[in-house]
Amino acid sequence: NAGVTQTPKFQVLKTGQSMTLQCAQDMNHEYMSWYRQDPGMGLRLIHYSVGAGITDQGEVPNGYNVSRSTTEDFPLRLLSAAPSQTSVYFCASSLREGANSPLHFGNGTRLTVT
């Protein structure tokens, strides 16, 4: 099994550009989420989804959009990149609430905004 696959691994953007970080999982997980990881800040939840067609905001949603048209895919869109969005982004998935299932992480996308 591939698990959670994130692309690209690295990306450099100029301020104001837009882009989409891709995330796909092949475990039929209902729950998917995006985190950003910054030095000294731990993991911060950006957006999450509990199933196809359902998304919700996390702790730091501003500047990011998500959609969930299929169970497998959960792309994260940066609308107009800013230097403050320089970070490492992780996509993660899990079975639904009540399943005591852990979160499975992708290997991350390292984004630099200049």
Place this chain on the structure above:
Amino acid sequence: GNSVTQMEGPVTLSEEAFLTINCTYTATGYPSLFWYVQYPGEGLQLLLKATKADDKGSNKGFEATYRKETTSFHLEKGSVQVSDSAVYFCALRPGNQFYFGTGTSLTVIP
């Protein structure tokens, strides 16, 4: 609300030393508890989990016991190796969402 408080790092130990990383939590209901490990340049990997009070999770020599009375889930290992150098995250899942501690960096020196 739900939150995780983790021991501040960084922690530096000599090889074969005993490791404890403290983790306490605040949660509604009966959460599942997890420890994750992150090696440099990689994503987080599940290290161990416990789903109810008094459960002990274990993996690769690491152990943690779900203590409801003290709301704790401390990570322990009897003899650390250089290869254990990583960042360790405690997490809880009371519902759909997961809540993470800020991570504890461990360096093991030969």
